[in-house]
Amino acid sequence: MNSLPWIDAIVLSLHETLWDILPILSVIVFFQLTAIRKKIPHLKQLAFGFLLVIFGLGIFLVGLEQCIFPVGIEMANQLTSAEFLAGENLTGAPDRADPGLYFWTYLFAFCIGFSTTLAEPTLIAVALKAREISTGSISALGLRITVAFGVAFGVTLGAYRIVAGTPLYLYIVAGYLVLLLQTFFAPKTIISLAYDTGGVTTSTVTVPLVAALGIGLASNVPGRSPLMDGFGLIAFASLFPIIAVLGYAMISEQIARPKRGN
Amino acid sequence: MTQAVKLLLAKLAGAFFDVLPILLVVVCFQIFVIQKPFPNLQTAVAGFGLVVLGLFLFIQGLETALFPIGERMAFQFAEKGNVFWVVFFGFALGFATTIAEPALTVVARKAASLAAQARIIENSPGSIAQYVFNLKLTIALSVGFAGALGVLRIIKGWPLVWFIICGYGLIVLATVFAPQEIIGIAYDAGGITTSTITVPLITALGLGLATFIRGRNPMVDGFGLIALASLTPIMFVMVFGIIFHGVSK
Numbered sequence: 001m002n003s004l005p006w007i008d009a010i011v012l013s014l015h016e017t018l019w020d021i022l023p024i025l026s027v028i029v030f031f032q033l034t035a036i037r038k039k040i041p042h043l044k045q046l047a048f049g050f051l052l053v054i055f056g057l058g059i060f061l062v063g064l065e066q067c068i069f070p071v072g073i074e075m076a077n078q079l080t081s082a083e084f085l086a087g088e089n090l091t092g093a094p095d096r097a098d099p100g101l102y103f104w105t106y107l108f109a110f111c112i113g114f115s116t117t118l119a120e121p122t123l124i125a126v127a128l129k130a131r132e133i134s135t136g137s138i139s140a141l142g143l144r145i146t147v148a149f150g151v152a153f154g155v156t157l158g159a160y161r162i163v164a165g166t167p168l169y170l171y172i173v174a175g176y177l178v179l180l181l182q183t184f185f186a187p188k189t190i191i192s193l194a195y196d197t198g199g200v201t202t203s204t205v206t207v208p209l210v211a212a213l214g215i216g217l218a219s220n221v222p223g224r225s226p227l228m229d230g231f232g233l234i235a236f237a238s239l240f241p242i243i244a245v246l247g248y249a250m251i252s253e254q255i256a257r258p259k260r261g262n
Numbered sequence: 263m264t265q266a267v268k269l270l271l272a273k274l275a276g277a278f279f280d281v282l283p284i285l286l287v288v289v290c291f292q293i294f295v296i297q298k299p300f301p302n303l304q305t306a307v308a309g310f311g312l313v314v315l316g317l318f319l320f321i322q323g324l325e326t327a328l329f330p331i332g333e334r335m336a337f338q339f340a341e342k343g344n345v346f347w348v349v350f351f352g353f354a355l356g357f358a359t360t361i362a363e364p365a366l367t368v369v370a371r372k373a374a375s376l377a378a379q380a381r382i383i384e385n386s387p388g389s390i391a392q393y394v395f396n397l398k399l400t401i402a403l404s405v406g407f408a409g410a411l412g413v414l415r416i417i418k419g420w421p422l423v424w425f426i427i428c429g430y431g432l433i434v435l436a437t438v439f440a441p442q443e444i445i446g447i448a449y450d451a452g453g454i455t456t457s458t459i460t461v462p463l464i465t466a467l468g469l470g471l472a473t474f475i476r477g478r479n480p481m482v483d484g485f486g487l488i489a490l491a492s493l494t495p496i497m498f499v500m501v502f503g504i505i506f507h508g509v510s511k
Contacts, residue, residue: 049327067309
């Protein structure tokens with residue numbers, strides 16, 4: 001019945017993806033011609049692969065925009081709306097921010113942070129490479145789950161911070177101190193990978209939903225403004241995965257150590 | 263043939279399970295917490311199908327194009343043994359992908375309107391366009407710089423930790439001196455640089471270089487390009503703020 005808008009949306013999205021990929025292709029072709037001066041091997045296979053990337057990403061983004069984002073954003077709005085929070089309170093609209101009232105909001109923050117990170121294509125790519133390079137001693141799914149727990153914790157803490165109204169920099173400074181300590185004590189082989197995961201989590205799937213949650217909370221919690229307090233969730237979502245991956249590596253090293261001693 | 267079909271079906275199922283958690287979260291909250299009927303159920307189901315199909319195709323594309331091209335270029339550069347070209351390649355890749363990023367324009371415009379409000383620049387289309395251009399150039403240069411430095415670091419085998427500690431130290435220092443209105447923009451800029459197409463390519467490039475250059479450990483030296491590329495924009499934008507807006511009082 002309404003198949004035409006779908007096709008329009010996909011064509012538009014493909015067009016955008018094509019523009020994203022053009023600068024990369026031009027750089028690659030330029031360096032192949034000037035610096036490397038060799039034919040690109042398996043050109044047909046690569047061209048087919050690029051088509052898969054363009055179509056895959058284009059279709060993925062349309063699906064997100066038609067299905068996941070509207071429902072997720074609507075849900076974030078409802079879970080942070082004054083009516084919903086008042087219903088929990090029963091005495092009417094809360095006149096001051098009471099962190100205990102926001103149980104469902106925190107649970108949603110945790111679940112949405114966790115689940116969107118698992119579907120993040122850039123994290124999938126990095127995890128596949130980590131498994132290959134470590135010859136299987138790092139499990140791709142295990143890494144993604146660890147990162148997802150980090151993001152989930154970060155987003156929940158970020159939501160709590162907006163409700164409680166504590167200044168952002170306190171958390172950031174504390175977070176970086178923990179990170180600094182971990183960097184000194186964690187196994188050397190995991191550090192680069194851990195810091196890379198911090199950069200890939202704030203990507204296509206996670207950012208729109210988490211941003212909607214932050215702006216919803218900052219607009220509806222009494223005494224907060226979206227301009228001043230809406231930020232920070234994304235910063236947390238890139239800080240805590242690093243802490244989680246380093247922490248996981250430290251714990252598994254501790255567990256492995258006595259066995260090696262025997 | 264049937265083997266290949268089975269493999270494809272398994273990968274399609276993999277993509278389905280990657281996206282399934284989001285579906286579960288949304289459905290559970292809709293039923294148990296919000297307790298309202300689902301809006302546009304048909305659209306949502308069809309959209310979910312597209313998400314699964316798209317992710318499946320993209321992962322296939324990773325393995326047939328983005329990973330191999332990153333690795334092959336790393337091999338060809340390592341074989342040539344010319345440090346300049348590969349460092350220049352790192353710069354060009356970072357710069358080109360960032361300057362073309364639509365999200366960059368959005369952030370730069372937001373920064374320009376904040377600057378115009380704070381009367382740092384004149385509120386005229388000309389000076390706003392100039393400000394947007396300067397900021398976009400700054401951020402793209404910062405990612406290019408990260409690409410070049412990151413590649414050089416892999417070639418030389420310098421530990422990433424030095425860069426991380428110096429980088430965050432400089433960011434903390436810059437946060438003290440940078441004008442208030444630029445700080446949020448600076449942290450936002452750090453998140454822009456991780457495009458879905460660039461990440462797999464530069465990850466494969468970095469790991470490829472660390473594999474083909476003798477004496478490098480891929481796990482220790484190969485990762486880290488993305489970490490640098492999310493650090494430098496924050497620093498560069500704060501310095502940009504200090505230069506164009508003046509030191510905070």
